[in-house]
Amino acid sequence: MTAAGPSIAERRADLEREFAPWRPRTLDEHFEHAAARFGPRPYVIAGDxxxxxxxxxxxxxxxxxxxxxxxxxxxxxxxxxxxxxxxxxxxxxxxxxxxxxxxxxxxxxxxxxxxxxxxxxxxxxxxxxxxxxxxxxxxxxxxxxxxxxxxxxxxxxxxxxxxxxxxxxxxxxxxxxxxxxxxxxxxxxxxxxxxxxxxxPDQMSDIMYTSGTTGEPKGVQLSHDALLRQEYGSAFCRALPDGNRVVFALPCYHMFGYEHGVQATTFVGGAMLPQPRFDAGEYLRAIERHRVNDVLAVPTMSVALVEHPDRANVDLSSLTRMLSAAAVAPTWLWERIRDDLGVRELTTAYGMTEVAGATVMTQPDDPLEVTASTVGRPKPGGAAAGSAGTVAEYRILDPVTHEPVRPGETGELVSRGPTTMLGYWNRPDATEATLRDGWLYSGDLGRVLGDGSLVITGRSKDVFKSGGELVMPKEVEDFLTTRPGVSQAFVVGVPDDRWGEAGCAFVVAEPGATPDPGQLLEACRSALARFKVPRHVFVLDTDAVPQTPTGKVQKFKLVPMAQRLLGADAAAVRALSPAEPA
The missing domain is CATH 3.40.50.12780 (ANL, N-terminal domain)
Structure with missing residues (x-):
């Protein structure tokens, strides 16, 4: 026990006492169990x-x-x-x-x-x-x-x-x-x-459609037990306390909001405050009025919270934890969440609908630099874990040879575990391509650091070839976000008569900043190999970046956007972002 209440270890032990050994249930059976324990407690709070x-x-x-x-x-x-x-x-x-x-x-x-x-x-x-x-x-x-x-x-x-x-x-x-x-x-x-x-419990509970970040959505078939194991794992990893109260505007139909808001709450007798639409002011008022101690957000929401003019006038003393995920957040944002909102337990995560949610997560007591630079380690699942002690076991394979890469090298993330999907509904070809010998091939690229933390480096489908060389957009994006005034960066390859594909970067400015595309290109030329340097840079408002309702950037929509911008006024584009000399 600490001055702030039960420690992380004590909170996890409380969960294990109730749920170990794991008993598979259907979703309705699980809620019957929760209601028997917490019947008169608030579960849904919506205004009055x-x-x-x-x-x-x-x-x-x-x-x-x-x-x-x-x-x-x-x-x-x-x-x-x-x-x-x-x-x-x-x-x-x-x-x-x-x-x-x-x-x-x-x-x-x-x-x-x-x-x-x-x-x-x-x-x-x-x-x-x-x-x-x-x-x-x-x-x-x-x-x-x-x-x-x-x-x-x-x-x-x-x-x-x-x-x-x-x-x-x-x-x-x-x-x-x-x-x-x-x-x-x-x-x-x-x-x-x-x-x-x-x-x-092993039968299908849901068909949840992917967000369409790479094109046509696919229906992911998930079992009752897979969902509940994943949701318990999140409550366990984040060490949710008894009676946790969480506010979120992430849609309940999406895995982020459903896993961490609707369901994880039920393991600790907590309450959820689902918001029909995101309004930073409403978030802040809900925290004060209902003594909320947990927030779910994507980085764009987190920026709105720390920048809101009423923030300093609202009592946020109950707020102790926050999960911000689904997109990369810059270090300055994590620092402001800690310093301006008073959040002590900051976490981020990585997952997919195909594995019933977040399978990799930072720990609530991780140093800020770990949360800001990685998505954490495979999520400990406690009683609900698979044979590896986590909700999923990961390997990193060469995307071409499918052989394991050397430690620290980038490859495709593949996983297996008890939360893996049953398959795609009525899409046998897609299922066969994704599920192979019990392993799920994510299409995501990443590398593992010495401490076991995972760094996501992009999507295998995002990789493009310029002048015969493969370019991993995430590497260029990470560099651009280190430049003064740049909050977010997204790099895509667009068809180019000379290079096959040419890199095009879209950057979002930090509040009050005005990045200069020419200076960004010069910085890239001085720090990156020539073939990695974008040919064009555009500065966009946050609202202009195509996103799913949960804040995931739809990069496939940036390619036609770049083509329209380049074709609409090629002379202006060249003046704005001159191509690298041959």
């Missing part, structure tokens, strides 16, 4: 609305009974299109209790994207918001499946029924279409229609 563990369990039972009464059978796929509203958690549990497979959807999808995933996932039921911001989902359905309001054969893939959710109470539903309150009423009239126990 508080749902306890008992409340959420009661709602989940009613929703599950409603789904079963409406014809949802074990193994059916139920898609959920919903932002971070309190109803998300009980609906997700209800799908599990009914024995169905959840298909969480990105609520920023446009019509063609929504149509693709609904068809590809073979969703039989869709639970959807009526609208969100400028997105009208009912109008999208009108375009995709004009007969969608009639339950039965809608005529769009396997879809048979839509259930709506009018989050803002605007009366946006459709006549004859059940909504979420009606689903609860149907369940109340048919108690026991979904008795639970309809799936095995």
């Amino acid at each position: 609305r508080v749902l306890t563990y008992d409340d959420v369990l009661h709602q989940a039972h009613r929703f599950a009974d409603g789904l079963a009464t409406l014809g949802v059978r074990p193994g059916d796929h139920v898609a959920v299109l919903m932002a971070n509203y309190p109803e998300y958690a009980p609906l997700k549990l209800a799908i599990s209790r009914a024995g169905a497979v959840a298909v969480p959807l990105n609520y920023l999808y446009r019509t063609h994207e929504l149509g693709f995933v609904l068809r590809q996932s073979c969703a039989r039921v869709l639970i959807t918001m009526t609208s969100y911001r400028d997105l009208d989902y009912l109008a999208m359905l009108d375009e995709l499946a004009p007969g969608w309001t009639r339950a039965g054969s809608i005529g769009f893939g396997d879809l048979e029924r839509v259930i709506t959710f009018d989050a803002e109470g605007r009366g946006e539903g459709r006549d004859g279409v059940a909504d979420v309150p009606e689903l609860a009423r149907i369940g109340a009239q048919n108690p026991g229609a979904a008795p639970g126990g309809r799936r095995h």
Whole structure:
């Protein structure tokens, strides 16, 4: 015990006393266990609305009974299109209790994207918001499946029924279409229609779609046990204390928000404060009002928090830990999180949907330089660990020969462990290419330092060839972010008649700075091998960088952006960022 409360070791021991040895459960069985332990405690806090563990369990039972009464059978796929509203958690549990497979959807999808995933996932039921911001989902359905309001054969893939959710109470539903309150009423009239126990922990729980950072999203099949092992591992690695309270605006449909916000919380009887949209001021006010001690963020959110004008006027004394991941954060940002927000336990992580979340993580007591320069070591899983003592075992292989590289050399990360996906839904070729002899080939490049920490150096698909030489963008990006005034850097290869591909760098300025592209190019020429030096540099606002809703940069979209910029005004581009002399 320390002056600040139980130590990291003591908190981990508390978790192990409850969960060792590991007992595989389904998601709904796990929450039944959590509710039995923490029933009257708050689980979901949304402004003035508080749902306890008992409340959420009661709602989940009613929703599950409603789904079963409406014809949802074990193994059916139920898609959920919903932002971070309190109803998300009980609906997700209800799908599990009914024995169905959840298909969480990105609520920023446009019509063609929504149509693709609904068809590809073979969703039989869709639970959807009526609208969100400028997105009208009912109008999208009108375009995709004009007969969608009639339950039965809608005529769009396997879809048979839509259930709506009018989050803002605007009366946006459709006549004859059940909504979420009606689903609860149907369940109340048919108690026991979904008795639970309809799936095995090793069976598929979710089909979670990749974020599309490299193109078309793929549906990742994950088991109940894989998800719970990963989520327990995160609670164990971060040593979450009893009653941990976490605020986040990362979407619940995405692995980051789901693993660390929705689920890890339940192992310690904590509460989550899911935000439907990110607002730094709302984060700060929630921390003060509800005595939040944990924050989930991506670097762009972290910048907004430390730069917010009200930060100094808000009581942040309860805040002790933060997980900032999904993109590289510069050292100055970590220092400001520590110094300006008072966070003592800083962590970052690396993972993939294909391994059910974060498999590599820094420790809460790691020195700041480790958190700022690496993504940590393979995550200790405690009771939920595999045979290696971690949730995943890693190797680094040469991306061409697939032989192990020498210590310290860069190669492709491959892993295996109990949280590995079952495969991609209806994508046997993609599954075969990714899962080989029990190992998952990530497509990510990295190297291991002497202390076992992992440094991510890029994506194998990001590597490009310029003048016959292979260029690893991450090496150039890391150099550019050391230059004064540069917060983030992204390098891509664009087609070039002379070089085959030419490097193009996009940089984001630090607050108040104005980087000069010419000076950045000169710095690259003096420090990097000639073939690594970008031919062009563009300075972008943060909002102009194409990102997924969780802050991952969609680098494949930067290539056509560069081509448009180069083609739109080639003379201006050359003046802005002259090519390296031949």
